Amino acid sequence: MKDMKDVVVARSNPTIPAEIRQQASELILDSVLHLDRMELEAWIDCFDQTSCYHVIPRENIDCGYPSAIIRCDSLDIIKDRLMVLDVSSKYNPHWDRHFLNGTQFQSYENGILIAHTNFMIVQSTLEGFSKLFVAGHYEDKIVFTADGAKLRERIVVLDTFSVPNLIAVPL
Amino acid sequence: MKDFAGVQVNWPRNDYSRVPYSIYHDPEIYALEQEKIFRGRCWNVLCLEAEIPNPGDFRVCHVGDTPVVVNRDDDGELYAFVNRCAHRGAEIVREPWGTAKEHTCIYHAWLYNRKGDLKGVPFRRGANGKGGMPECFDMKNHNLVKVRVTSFNGVIFGTFHHDMEPIEDYLGPLFTKHVGEMFNRPIKILGYQRQRIAANWKLYPENIKDAYHGSLLHEFNRTFGLSRLTQVAGGYMDEKHRHSILFQYKGSDSDEEALKAYIENGVKKGEIAGLNDYSMVNIIDENPFGMSTRVMNVFPNCFFHQIGNTLAMRKIRTLGVDGFELTWVLYTYADDSEEMVQHRLNQANMVGPAGLISMEDGEALEMVHRTTKSAAEDEMAVIEMGGIGSIGDRDTRVNEVTIRGFWAYYAQLMGFAPEGAEQ
Ligand code: FES
Ligand SMILES: [Fe+2]
Numbered sequence: 001m002k003d004m005k006d007v008v009v010a011r012s013n014p015t016i017p018a019e020i021r022q023q024a025s026e027l028i029l030d031s032v033l034h035l036d037r038m039e040l041e042a043w044i045d046c047f048d049q050t051s052c053y054h055v056i057p058r059e060n061i062d063c064g065y066p067s068a069i070i071r072c073d074s075l076d077i078i079k080d081r082l083m084v085l086d087v088s089s090k091y092n093p094h095w096d097r098h099f100l101n102g103t104q105f106q107s108y109e110n111g112i113l114i115a116h117t118n119f120m121i122v123q124s125t126l127e128g129f130s131k132l133f134v135a136g137h138y139e140d141k142i143v144f145t146a147d148g149a150k151l152r153e154r155i156v157v158l159d160t161f162s163v164p165n166l167i168a169v170p171l
Numbered sequence: 172m173k174d175f176a177g178v179q180v181n182w183p184r185n186d187y188s189r190v191p192y193s194i195y196h197d198p199e200i201y202a203l204e205q206e207k208i209f210r211g212r213c214w215n216v217l218c219l220e221a222e223i224p225n226p227g228d229f230r231v232c233h234v235g236d237t238p239v240v241v242n243r244d245d246d247g248e249l250y251a252f253v254n255r256c257a258h259r260g261a262e263i264v265r266e267p268w269g270t271a272k273e274h275t276c277i278y279h280a281w282l283y284n285r286k287g288d289l290k291g292v293p294f295r296r297g298a299n300g301k302g303g304m305p306e307c308f309d310m311k312n313h314n315l316v317k318v319r320v321t322s323f324n325g326v327i328f329g330t331f332h333h334d335m336e337p338i339e340d341y342l343g344p345l346f347t348k349h350v351g352e353m354f355n356r357p358i359k360i361l362g363y364q365r366q367r368i369a370a371n372w373k374l375y376p377e378n379i380k381d382a383y384h385g386s387l388l389h390e391f392n393r394t395f396g397l398s399r400l401t402q403v404a405g406g407y408m409d410e411k412h413r414h415s416i417l418f419q420y421k422g423s424d425s426d427e428e429a430l431k432a433y434i435e436n437g438v439k440k441g442e443i444a445g446l447n448d449y450s451m452v453n454i455i456d457e458n459p460f461g462m463s464t465r466v467m468n469v470f471p472n473c474f475f476h477q478i479g480n481t482l483a484m485r486k487i488r489t490l491g492v493d494g495f496e497l498t499w500v501l502y503t504y505a506d507d508s509e510e511m512v513q514h515r516l517n518q519a520n521m522v523g524p525a526g527l528i529s530m531e532d533g534e535a536l537e538m539v540h541r542t543t544k545s546a547a548e549d550e551m552a553v554i555e556m557g558g559i560g561s562i563g564d565r566d567t568r569v570n571e572v573t574i575r576g577f578w579a580y581y582a583q584l585m586g587f588a589p590e591g592a593e594q
Contacts, residue, residue: 055525057362057363057364057365059267059363060362060363063268063360063362063363065360065361065362065363066361066362066512066516067361067362067363067364067501067516067519068362068516068519069364069523069524069525070520070525071516071517071519071520072520073517074448076447076448077447077448077451077520079447080446080447080448080451081520081527083444083446084391084527087390087394087444088389088390088391088394088444088527089390089391089527089530089531090388090390090530090531090534090535091530091531091534092534092537161363161365162365162366162367162496163365163366163367163524163525164366164367164369165366165367165368165369165524165533165534165537166366166524166525166530166531166533166534167524167525167530168525168530
């Protein structure tokens with residue numbers, strides 16, 4: 001199936017400074033390592049002050065429907081979700097591991113880098129059984145602050161939109 | 172014909188206050204459910220009219236295991252047929268949704284119109300005077316299996332029984348009122364949330380009819396007063412006890428009162444936590460009956476919810492004895508302000524597979540399914556909250572009588588209700 005959102009881009013846009021691409025790649029990798037280690041405070045630190053985080057089923061994008069599975073339109077709402085996860089959510093005890101491929105750098109204009117990265121998450125039970133949990137891609141808007149590269153926006157486009165059981169920990 | 176005469180269920184009590192765990196795991200029971208329930212005398216929800224607004228629009232839906240194509244013809248009428256070619260059984264429509272003039276099977280290119288009538292058989296008369304179909308082959312006798320459809324305020328239901336009672340009679344007055352109210356004006360689809368739960372499908376209607384768990388399993392509910400056992404609430408059914416509605420009134424208890432009750436019952440966990448952003452739990456009054464939440468099950472595969480300001484139709488599709496897919500179709504009213512649409516999109520955080528008050532259900536159901544698999548024949552669920560004996564409505568959430576209502580109707584349809592059973 002053709003990706004209806006596919007835009008033709010070079011694998012790596014050479015007009016974007018290597019330094020910028022390097023910082024962004026490290027940020028993207030850090031963000032998922034924090035999730036795998038359940039360092040949720042550190043994961044939040046990957047976002048800047050005016051950021052949003054959405055998880056959207058691919059079918060909704062294809063159908064032109066706006067709703068998401070997770071829709072955090074501000075840093076406060078992202079924090080609330082993690083607080084709820086900590087104090088009241090109940091979910092399957094598990095470990096996650098993210099697997100990313102190389103990032104596609106789409107554009108870098110007015111200090112905002114647009115980067116797309118495919119991911120797979122393998123989930124393992126506490127009894128040591130693993131399976132592919134979800135696949136999809138990140139559409140990130142990255143800004144460069146005095147504190148280094150930060151996510152201004154992360155849209156998680158979910159190919160596995162018929163979600164195995166539930167999503168508790170952010171993707 | 173497969174003979175199901177051997178399918179037996181041991182109900183030790185005729186009020187369904189005991190449910191044998193084997194009922195979730197027996198493949199023969201599952202096969203019988205496909206026949207007696209999904210292909211049986213029921214109205215199953217298919218989709219919403221707003222999902223197929225224009226002529227030619229189609230969507231593949233499922234009635235139990237059976238794939239059904241629902242589409243709209245040029246005259247605006249709705250038609251549905253089983254997605255199985257009348258030639259040798261191939262799947263005809265291969266995309267989950269789209270728009271089509273007609274439907275062609277890719278295997279040997281038999282062509283069907285939107286009603287499911289066979290309209291073309293390539294090389295029917297052979298080639299070069301050889302081969303082809305016999306003289307006696309009549310296309311009229313090879314249409315697709317038709318599903319009778321009906322739209323209730325834009326909610327499309329289907330049945331394999333062309334003499335089923337009208338949908339209003341099937342719903343009964345209470346559900347005609349509530350479903351009717353939720354779809355009392357044109358809607359717009361906001362989108363889907365889907366999840367696959369590794370549990371028998373019956374655990375889902377049970378969960379939806381289980382008023383007791385709402386604030387024990389879902390702590391978010393009790394923390395933010397969206398649903399608490401201390402609230403004015405109820406669990407009501409239609410006269411056959413097959414459909415159910417659970418509802419409550421937010422604000423009918425106080426935080427202090429609730430905290431005290433939960434502490435006394437040993438399930439308190441700390442102080443009531445705060446949020447940085449309260450917009451999600453802010454409910455804008457719109458329910459004419461004043462209910463902050465109402466969750467309905469229309470037997471067998473259909474659910475509706477109004478949770479605060481999120482509105483959805485949910486449906487289940489069976490995936491064998493050990494799993495089902497749950498689809499949430501979220502919507503808004505066409506005349507809603509942009510602000511209200513955004514509010515509904517924000518509140519959708521509470522529902523679906525990552526929902527702050529719904530993710531736990533998938534986990535609870537998988538746990539039950541996993542551990543009951545190894546249960547002995549005489550091990551059973553105990554369903555006594557809200558009382559035993561006769562099945563009826565209760566004005567409380569400390570109540571499981573609606574679950575017994577499900578089993579009562581289910582066992583009747585399946586033909587294995589015990590002697591003198593409650594109905
Ligand atoms: S199976 Fe469909 S045309 Fe032959
Ligand atoms: Fe629940």
